[in-house]
Amino acid sequence: MEYSDIVIGGVRHGKPYILDCHGEGNWKPVVDKSQDWQLRSASENGTHTTLEVSRVFNTCDNDDLPINNDTTKFIWSIGTTDDLEHHQKRGSASVIILNPVSPPVNITESQVWEMNVKTKLPAMETTYWCTAHKSPPYTSKRHIIGFKVKLETAESRNHTHHLILHQCRASSEELIQLYESILRTPGGLCYEDENIYNMRRTCEHFIYGWAVGADPLYLPENVGVPLNEHGLPEYFLLEIHYDNPSKLPGISYETGIVAYTTTNLREHDAGVLR
Incomplete structure (x- = not known):
């Protein structure tokens, strides 16, 4: 102590x-x-x-x-x-300790979009694992009004250190093909896998971040993160930092993000200043 x-x-x-x-x-x-x-x-x-x-x-x-x-x-x-x-x-x-208490999201007015990641951790102290995700085929703009990280097992709570969700810019057919190819895989090491690295370079728009100890995030009642603005699915990159200080072998579990979406658009679109 x-x-x-x-x-x-x-x-x-x-x-x-x-x-x-x-x-x-x-x-x-x-x-x-x-x-x-x-x-x-x-x-x-x-x-x-x-x-x-x-x-x-x-x-x-x-x-x-x-x-x-x-x-x-x-x-x-x-x-x-x-x-x-x-x-x-x-x-x-x-x-x-000083995390402000967020008002609970009104589940009755929201639909759930889950970004699930199941990974078998290598026997390494630190692993950065990236996966591609595609929003549901909503045909009109929605707002994301809350986020929650899935930590449903002891393994997920012990080994998930932090995560970051990035939005990607699908500005060409070539990029869309790259994203779609990664969607068909379980992901890869963020800084070593060539395809993942190429995707990361085009996914620079920060959407959501979480670290150990943080509570679910619910946005103010007049703010939402825009989703499918043009009535087309959008692509996202989820970067997860796994912590395995004892280098234990064979650890496998599912984690990810739950996003709460609504068609009741709010007054303001959320954004991040960089």
Whole structure:
């Protein structure tokens, strides 16, 4: 737990307590000289202990880590007593603490378009895998009003690091033939496969990005990403960064993106400034 910023709390003999600590190694946490966490409320029953705590984003304390909108790795442990020991019930999660809560998309007015990718990871620490995708044959312009990444298995949550969705410019019959040929394949290494590399050069329009800890993205009620603007299918390149630090062999799973689309066009088309 070296370099960890730690808060410890509980209810002992009916009295709540909280400690602001930090980690210096794989041993008992060290109590900070400056106690910056504030206990707002506490309760305990036969099965649960609930603590509500708060702290300023940046305490200017060298023993504390600032709270910001970067992805933060949480580790946690729960014990049956108030003794500081090696708890058997513990885990971790990646969270964007200050990620704003998005309003849920109105599923009743949207249709789902899924971009699925099933890949067997090589026994490499890092893999960038690219796949081609084609929008459904909608005959009129639509708006994409939300995105969600498919992380339905433990493997997908453990090994999907980030992904980027690019829109391609099908400006010639030659490019369309290239895109269609890649659509018939499971994809390839983004920076080594020649066909994928040639496609990437023509797919520079950023549409959506996701990284570990991010929630689904739902656009404001008056904004949508244009899709099939001219009543014809469009082509996209999905770049996924797979993380396999232990270089485990034989990992295979499906991930991808769910896009929510609607024919109820919104006031503004979304765009990205570069």
